[in-house]
Amino acid sequence: MVAGAGAFLRGQGSLQHDLVIGLIALILLLTVFYVDAFTKIEGAIAVLYVIALLLLSEVVTRRALMAMAILCAALAIFAFLFSHGIDPGIQPTLRLTVSLAALAITTALLLRNDTFRSELLASNAALRESEGRYRSIFDNTKVALWEHDYSRVRSHLMELKLQGVTDLRVHVRSNPGAATQCMDMISTVAANEAAYELLGPHAGDGGPGTLRRYVASDDETFIDLMQAILDGAEHFEGKGTVTTDGGEKRLVLLSIGLPDDASTFNRVVVGMIDITQREMTQKALNEAQAELTRAARAATVGALSASLAHELNQPLGAIGVNAQTLLRWLDRDPPDLAAVRKSAERIIRDGQRASDIIQNTRSMLTQNTNESEWIDLYALIDETTRLMEHDLQRDAVVVDIHRNTRIPSVKTVRIELQQVLINLMTNAVQAMSSVDAAPRTIVIDVAPRTDEIVSIVVRDNGPGIAADARDKVFAPFYTTKASGMGMGLSICRSTLEARGGKLEGYNHPEGGAVFEITLPLEDLHE
Template sequence: MTSTHFFNGRTDNGYGTVLAAVALVLAGTIFYIDTFTKIEGAIAVLYVIALLLLGDILTARGHVTGCVVAVVLAAASYVYAHSDALIDLQSLLRLSVALAALVITTSLLMRNEASRSELIATNAALRESESRYRAIFDRTKVALWERDYSSVREILLSLKAQGVDDIREYARQQPEIVDRCVAAVRTVAANEAAVELLGRNAIDQTPGSLRRILPPGDETFLDLMEAMFQGRRSFSDSVTVVGDDGEKKLVLLTVSFPEDATAFNRVVTGMVDITQRELAQKALQDARAELAASSRTAAIGALSTSLAHELNQPLGAIIVSAQTLVRWLDRDPPDLAAAKRATDRIVRDGERASEIIKQTRSRIEQTQSEPTSVDLVHLVEETCAIMDAEFDGHRVKHKIIASKSVPQVIAMRIELQQVLINLVTNAIQALANSRQANPQVNIEVRPGDGDQVVISVADNGPGIAEDAVDKLFAPFFTTKETGMGIGLSVCKTFVEAIGGRLTARNNASGGAVFELSLPLVGAKKHETQYA
């Protein structure tokens, strides 16, 4: 075995060597006193000090080896000192206390080493995540900003606390509130594409710099305030902005609001120049894809930072409890009750650190490995919020119709949401290709027959061709010029896998209707699918 099996290599050679030498000398001194002097007491407990000195430089295997060496030395001292009478109750009790202290200390040191290694790995992941996010942020061709909206959020929360429930009506009565919120926004960072779009106005970090970008009388910021006031996760709209040379440009503005309230000090904002209408559609798609990647990376960076911060407290508490434990054991006689309480605190704080890591991991992972109970009304509302930009981009209105009491279902939430997104997207595309003057999509959630819940997606477009109704869900069948014909087939396969049905028909009043029938929570039909 090499030294790397016993020493973690996190300290420089000189410091580690000094610690190892001091610990060795101390262990030899303790062995001499315990073996060749007549001092009564649990002298062997002092081996704990040597183990603690080595705590920063040993691996888990090194800690175990150090403990074994200390135990052997303590036992050898006892045998030598009591060779004439090996059975001495008081001496055996002192030896037992010393051995227990050595084992507990080693266990704590190993736990601390594992936690420290995990923290180091987390910090490394944080640096990598931040570097990846910064690379995306700086190099993308989409104009991106990080802006501080925390003060705006506090103003809006204050208004809610005062009983305001319609921010737009309040702004009509108190127009200065918009100027106050604009002045509260501060630019944190901007990439090169932002500077190319707006010139030096893009990197002006003084509070209220948005005033120089938005033309007088523009209500886009009020729309954004309304989105924040209503708790929406994103805002998207076309807006006219002014560069530092006075040139006005029509841009697509997209703002992604974080779920974490503490992250409003770095809200990702994107703008795409859509002045050239022939490039508008392609620019729109690229902006959404790159902005979504930036937002996800920023969220992971924020979660990693939060994890590193939150782990400091339980790890610090573990160290304090370990030091307290040593003091209780050093007493003569040792206070074992107090030592047990300190040990319980160490276990509690260790479990808390583990729980923090589990919670953070579940927030980062966007998929679920097990089916869960799903609130369909909430899922539909969330899906429509995700699709807001699509609705607005194609000028399609939508309406959610939900019964007062809709039971929950068991399903894989993410996959079920993808089915809804697919159906809503198809409806929007069908309306976009029609000549409907008032395009509308209605999403209804209602109890079905027996143990079923029904979600219907209906549009007022051209409907489904008669010769296509029976083939809609067949693999590779499509009515679109650029379609692949697998979306509806995959949707139907997933819905049937959880015991449901997916059907399509034409509405008597015009347009197409897609209906999902899903089994309720606890329905036997569904349970057999996952048995």
């Protein structure tokens, strides 16, 4: 209410001022007309109408001013004719011309001045509106904003640049007090509410050197900011550490727009986002990931040990059986040296297989590429069947290899594919050992699936895959055998997938389990 009364009084005062000015201008106008028309004073009296126009220009509109100018010109002409008649002479006519010219020029200048004043008022109004919007955004945004005066430090940095300083880090190392000197040249202009919440109640305190309360002079981010100013950068972003009024360390993300105009470095806005919690969370995540990596390594070692135990079990078991057979042939009288030699050759062969398995595992660990070779699949299957001869004879298992199609060679690692076949055949033998089906048969069928893929199907006539095991049969450490480790099928699948192949398992409609290997056929001419 008081403010309204004040505005009313100011309005009343302005109206009274305008009335007084108007009255004075009117009196002056009438006085000039009287002197010009009714006295014998020789001179360009009508020029004095200009004073009345100057007074009226402050209180009337553009149209009213033009009307008054026309009125003044009309009064001057009337006074001229009234005083000098229709034949005034040269001197009075020149005086009238000068007076009218003065009125016209003055009116034009006053109208131009009014235009400029209107534009200036509009510009000032727009500037105030823009400043109001900026101040509203500055004060109300949730991002901490700090206004600093960088004008002095920029001038100092430009002087250093003229002296040949280009790398501020080198300069600071050579001059230990240089960073502190730069910081003392920076003063705080203002801070918004979010900055007070982040830094404390003194965040907006001005004066040189106040920045040192919050930022260490040897802070790497501060030096990077000074380097950005030295280089004439348009923007700077970085992570820095600030100390609050309460002594608490906060990690903040800084974003600063650096002006193009050197004269505007007196108000540079620094945006700050508190990322302390985020960084702590990221640190905890990194530590958890490191712990997970260590656990994964331990699990890998365990899986590798289980894998080696599973893969070496067959050749080492074969070596033991062949060694016992060799001793039996030696115990005969006379010893059967031909049979002994055959058993010894089998021991050597199985020992080499065990060595190949270890070498292949070592290559995978060291990420060395095992050498691929062109392999005749039928020849590899025949060789694998011979390696499995003892197990097959022991359980009375017959292997039926379908050779009804000519299959091109495939390029892969021999020992890996052979181990997959041995695992699948061993699983088939063990599965059929629990049933009385006769004959126990493993059917191996090799056929092209497409022009780019060949499949090897290993089928038995055992009980098949149990319903509750179908989704887990390839999972590591899953097994249905009392003494099994559950690594065989998992290793087979991962081995094939590493070479671009696949391994699928399902039950045959007529009974028994089917495991199908698919391998890519490479260009034979590559």
